[in-house]
Amino acid sequence: GFEDNILQSLLKWLDSAKVSKKDKDINVDELISLIRLPFIPSNSEIMLEAKKRGLVSQEQWDVCDLFQNNKEFRASIINTEQHFSIRRNNENRDAIDLKIWLAPAYEERDRIFAVCRMLGVVNGRENFQKVQTVRLNKSGNGVVCGFSDPENSLRDVVTTHNIKFNIAELEAQNLEINEPPIDRVALEAMSWAQVQNLAGNLLRRENELRLHPKVQAIFGLIGENEAEMSNFTTKIQTHVASEFNLNPRVGVELIRSASSLFPLVANIAHYVCYNRCFKGSLKVGDIPPDVPLLTLAGDSSTLWTEIDKVNDGSKSNDNPSSPKFLDGIRNNDNNKKPTIILGASYT
Numbered sequence: 001g002f003e004d005n006i007l008q009s010l011l012k013w014l015d016s017a018k019v020s021k022k023d024k025d026i027n028v029d030e031l032i033s034l035i036r037l038p039f040i041p042s043n044s045e046i047m048l049e050a051k052k053r054g055l056v057s058q059e060q061w062d063v064c065d066l067f068q069n070n071k072e073f074r075a076s077i078i079n080t081e082q083h084f085s086i087r088r089n090n091e092n093r094d095a096i097d098l099k100i101w102l103a104p105a106y107e108e109r110d111r112i113f114a115v116c117r118m119l120g121v122v123n124g125r126e127n128f129q130k131v132q133t134v135r136l137n138k139s140g141n142g143v144v145c146g147f148s149d150p151e152n153s154l155r156d157v158v159t160t161h162n163i164k165f166n167i168a169e170l171e172a173q174n175l176e177i178n179e180p181p182i183d184r185v186a187l188e189a190m191s192w193a194q195v196q197n198l199a200g201n202l203l204r205r206e207n208e209l210r211l212h213p214k215v216q217a218i219f220g221l222i223g224e225n226e227a228e229m230s231n232f233t234t235k236i237q238t239h240v241a242s243e244f245n246l247n248p249r250v251g252v253e254l255i256r257s258a259s260s261l262f263p264l265v266a267n268i269a270h271y272v273c274y275n276r277c278f279k280g281s282l283k284v285g286d287i288p289p290d291v292p293l294l295t296l297a298g299d300s301s302t303l304w305t306e307i308d309k310v311n312d313g314s315k316s317n318d319n320p321s322s323p324k325f326l327d328g329i330r331n332n333d334n335n336k337k338p339t340i341i342l343g344a345s346y347t
Contacts, residue, residue, distance in 0.1 A: 002087055003039045008046050010035065011055075021054060028055065036083055038067040120226075122233040123271040124259045128279040134257040137188070143195050143261065145184050147253050154238065154249045167239045170212055176201055178245040187250055196265060198244070199258045203268040206240045206255060211270060 010031060014020070021028045032055055040047050042065040050056040066073050067084070079085045124131045133147040178198075180186070187195065209215055215236070222228045234252065241251020259266035267273045282288070290304045 003036050004041075004044060004046055006035050007037075007040060007050060011046070011050065011053075014055075032056065036085070036087055038064050038084055039086065040064065042068055120230060121256065122230050122237070123269075123275075124256045124266070125277075128277070130260040131253075131256040132260045133253040134187070134261065136192075136261065141192050142188060142190060143192070144188055145250070145253065147249070154234070154252060165214075165218055167209065167215075167236060170209060170214065172205060172208075172243055175205065175243055177243075181245045181247065182250065183247040184250050187246075187254070195254075196262050199254055199262055200265045200268060202240055202244060202246075202251060202255050203258055203266065205243060206237060207269050209236050209240065 014028070019026050019028065032050075037047075037056065037060055042061060047056065047061070047064070051058075051061050067077070068074070077084050121131060134143050134145055136142075137144040182190075182198075190198070210219075210233075218232060219229065222232060237252045237255050238248045240255070241248045244251065246254075258269070259272050288303055288307075290302050293301045293303060293306060295301055
């Protein structure tokens with residue numbers, strides 16, 4: 001019913017906006033392609049209406065019909081690509097979670113799901129600043145904890161996520177269990193070498209869990225829900241701390257501060273070793289470098305070319321310091337506007 005509703009909403013919008021496939025400003029085929037048609041009954045009223053209007057081709061309808069009525073075809077193609085995968089939503093989340101992460105196919109996949117948001121706190125970063133809630137003490141021979149409320153707030157986070165998964169099922173081998181338990185005071189009493197060894201053990205175990213096929217499957221299900229990803233990752237880190245007999249908050253903060261305390265040891269973590277994010281040198285007022293770009297249609301372009309298209313529709317000069325280029329990005333009159341560049345990453 002979910003995809004049916006999307007298709008029905010699109011048809012209503014096309015009617016109200018008086019848009020057709022002949023409209024040059026709106027690519028109706030592209031809008032249709034975003035709907036996972038195989039999950040709409042081929043003989044449903046809404047599907048037949050879309051077919052009648054020419055919004056769904058005969059070939060598309062045939063594939064949908066085959067997907068729904070031929071078990072062998074469906075088994076061979078389901079979940080191979082987004083179009084043939086069930087769209088996860090609030091209504092079906094609980095029903096499909098366990099089925100998906102238990103599927104043998106996940107054991108065979110080599111792609112890495114959202115192991116990390118590179119600049120997220122759960123990965124030791126507050127944007128471009130490294131987390132330093134555990135840091136070198138004044139004597140330089142140990143660490144000091146710079147966080148408050150060592151347990152309560154963490155417990156709140158760990159108990160509010162929606163993932164129904166028992167990490168304890170993923171047994172560990174040959175862990176160095178600390179006796180007695182390590183709390184904040186005990187950590188600050190340890191030598192630098194002891195803390196470094198402990199951090200290495202925590203990161204090694206955390207990395208093992210994050211890359212486990214079943215955990216990867218959960219990350220895949222979470223998708224772009226950043227809050228859920230953060231909460232689930234915190235659950236993993238809390239579990240790792242408990243395995244080594246650390247106070248949960250102390251263990252989590254040590255894991256997150258490792259990249260600032262022990263840069264080489266921190267490379268054990270997948271999200272540190274493969275992090276390519278760094279703070280650039282561009283600042284307000286600089287002439288932007290000419291970088292290669294791809295348009296949404298897949299055509300090659302450059303930054304200067306696109307700036308000039310916006311400003312006056314002409315092609316860019318080869319020289320970024322030419323008067324015409326500078327006018328295009330600095331002139332503030334009615335015909336020219338300042339250039340603002342927004343950059344982001346999407347994983």
